[in-house]
Amino acid sequence: MVLGASEGIGRATALNLRAKGYATVLSARTRSALEDVARESGGGQDVFVVPGDITSRSFRADLVAAAERRFGRIDVLINNAPGPAPGSFDSTDPADVTTAMERKLVPYLDLIKSVAPVMARNEFGRIVNIVGNIGKEPASGMFLSGLVNAAVSNASKYLASQYAKDNVTVNCVHPGPFGPSATTGPWSTSAGPAESRRTRRRTGCGAPSPWPGRGAPTRSPPSSDSWCPTKPRT
Numbered sequence: 001m002v003l004g005a006s007e008g009i010g011r012a013t014a015l016n017l018r019a020k021g022y023a024t025v026l027s028a029r030t031r032s033a034l035e036d037v038a039r040e041s042g043g044g045q046d047v048f049v050v051p052g053d054i055t056s057r058s059f060r061a062d063l064v065a066a067a068e069r070r071f072g073r074i075d076v077l078i079n080n081a082p083g084p085a086p087g088s089f090d091s092t093d094p095a096d097v098t099t100a101m102e103r104k105l106v107p108y109l110d111l112i113k114s115v116a117p118v119m120a121r122n123e124f125g126r127i128v129n130i131v132g133n134i135g136k137e138p139a140s141g142m143f144l145s146g147l148v149n150a151a152v153s154n155a156s157k158y159l160a161s162q163y164a165k166d167n168v169t170v171n172c173v174h175p176g177p178f179g180p181s182a183t184t185g186p187w188s189t190s191a192g193p194a195e196s197r198r199t200r201r202r203t204g205c206g207a208p209s210p211w212p213g214r215g216a217p218t219r220s221p222p223s224s225d226s227w228c229p230t231k232p233r234t
C-alpha cells in the first residue's frame with residue numbers, strides 16, 4: 001500500500017514495488033494520476049487504485065478495508081504524505097501546527113494503527129515512513145517540516161520496538177532532494193549548487209540507499225539513522 005502514489009517519491013516507490021512483483025494499492029487524491037501510474041506499472045489485477053484524501057479519518061479506514069478485501073493481506077505500508085509549506089517560526093500560527101500534524105503525522109500513525117494488526121496476523125510486515133532529515137537538523141524557514149518529521153521519527157522508533165515481536169518492522173526513510181519538491185528548502189537548487197552540496201556533505205544525504213525488499217531483516221535496525229547519518233562525513 002503506497003500513499004501519495006501519484007507523484008514524486010510515492011510514484012517512484014509504487015513503480016519500484018510493481019517491478020519487483022508486489023501487488024500494489026495506489027492512493028492519493030487524483031484518480032486519473034493514479035490510473036496513469038497503474039498503467040505505467042503494467043496494469044492488471046495486481047494494481048488497485050483507491051483515491052481519497054488521507055487527512056480524512058473515514059477515508060483511511062475505507063482504504064485499509066478496501067485493500068484487505070481486495071488482497072486479503074497487507075505486507076508493506078509506505079506512509080508518504082506531503083510535508084508542511086515552508087515558513088519561519090514567527091510566521092507560524094498555532095493553528096498551522098495542528099494542520100501540519102494532521103496532514104502527515106496523524107495519517108501515518110492512524111494507518112499504522114489499523115495496518116499493523118493485519119500484518120501481525122500474517123507474522124510479516126514492513127512499514128516505511130517517508131520522513132526527512134530536517135526532523136533531525138532544523139533548517140531556516142522550514143520550522144514546521146522539522147517539527148512534524150521529528151515527531152514521525154520519534155513515533156517510528158517507539159513503534160519499531162512495539163511491533164518487532166510480530167515480525168513487523170517500522171523504519172524511516174529520510175530522502176535526499178527528489179522531484180519538484182526538491183525546489184524548496186535547504187536542498188533546493190535555488191539555494192545554489194554550492195550550498196546544496198555543502199548541505200549534502202554535512203548531513204551525508206543524497207546518496208542512493210538500498211531498497212528494503214523481501215529479504216530485509218526481520219527486526220528493525222536500531223534506528224532510522226542508518227539511512228542517513230547526521231554526523232558529517234569525513
Ligand SMILES: NC(=O)c1ccc[n+]([C@@H]2O[C@H](COP(=O)([O-])OP(=O)(O)OC[C@H]3O[C@@H](n4cnc5c(N)ncnc54)[C@H](OP(=O)(O)O)[C@@H]3O)[C@@H](O)[C@H]2O)c1
Nearest residue numbers: 004006007008009028029030053054081083132177178181
Ligand atoms: N522530495 C524531496 O526532495 C523530499 C526530501 C525530503 C523529504 N521529503 C518528504 O517526502 C514526502 C513526499 O514528498 P514528495 O516530494 O514525493 O511529494 P509530492 O511529489 O508533492 O507528492 C505528494 C503526493 O501526495 C499526494 N497528496 C497530497 N495531498 C494529499 C492528501 N491530502 N491526501 C492524499 N494524498 C495526497 C499527492 O497526490 P494528490 O495531489 O493527487 O493527492 C502526491 O501523490 C513528504 O513527506 C516530504 O516531506 C521529500
